[in-house]
Amino acid sequence: MRGQELKGHLDLLLLTVLADRPLHGYAVIEELRARSGDAFDLPEGTVYPALHRLQAAGCLDSEWAVVDGRRRRTYRLTEKGRHELVDRRRRWDEFADAITATLGGTPWPVTS
């Protein structure tokens, strides 16, 4: 799945991944990859802006630590982020149900 197809859904995915425990950026992306079965193909560097944006919106909090001599930022879900996750998850489920219901009764198109 390319980056453009993920547009609009990335925030939900990031909130979901961070719902279980705080993670640093690389671990977030690893978790995304593992859960999706390597389905998401987007430049890893573009995940960080989404994390920053969620933090600016108050959905995530972060703290810096020094690990192996390097500065590392770890993100955690805030209470507002948890509410946002619930809301986005509900909207996604409604959307996915509607799409599935529409496609469900239609046979696969025949291609040559």
Added chain:
Amino acid sequence: MARHELIEGYLARLAEEVRWRDDADDVLAEARDHLSTAVERAVAGGTDPEVAQREALLAFGDPPVVARALATTRRGVALPTTTTRSAGRTALFGAAAWIAFPLAWWAGTALEDRDVVAGPVAYTIAVGALAAAVVVILVTLDGLFVRHGGSGLAGKVAKGLAAAAVFATFLAWFMPGWGLLIGSASALTAAALWRERLAPRWGLAALGVGWLGGIATFAVLRALEVGPVDEWGDYPAAVNGGLTVGCGLTAVGLLILGRWLAGEVPVDLPTEGTVAA
């Protein structure tokens, strides 16, 4: 080859792309940690260090793509572009116009009783320079807001005031009118952009204080009735004081901000791969 030479080269390129951000150090630290972690894990799994670096960099994305995605975390896209660079170059021209205007005006004042040709010519040059200078202010304010990611309400009001000032310069002699409009537009812009910590603050301060300071100077000298009264009932010392402060500070502000905007390398980037909400 040094162990992480490729990553260091990449980070140097990324640093160039994000040098305009006030959180550039954090961005680079996060990228360094990500890339180093990716390489260390790949090497631990048996991958050649150089191959591991190449794979990590390929997965992370080109510096321009990452920088553009990072720019979306601010209001709009706050990037140096060809538009902002042009605004900077125009601002430098404007600084010259703000210096030329009072000089030509004073020349006209000095020559009007002595030379029936040179006096009016000097005044005409002054009025032209003033009109150009005020148009440049409008262009510069627009460039500054574009550079900060968009206008917003403050930007629209400021540009509206500056546009009104352009028409007000038809009454070039009525300095309090156009001066107040330009001063308000500039002060509003400086106040709105100050906390973003992107533009040079000395430039914003000079531009923001410039014409409000000029009008204040004029008002104080006029109220104190400093100097002789001319045939029109004006106090030339008050007008000249206001012109000196207003034009001088505004020229300095435009010079600083113009050099900044014109000196940045435009980042007109492809959008593919960008993930923005």
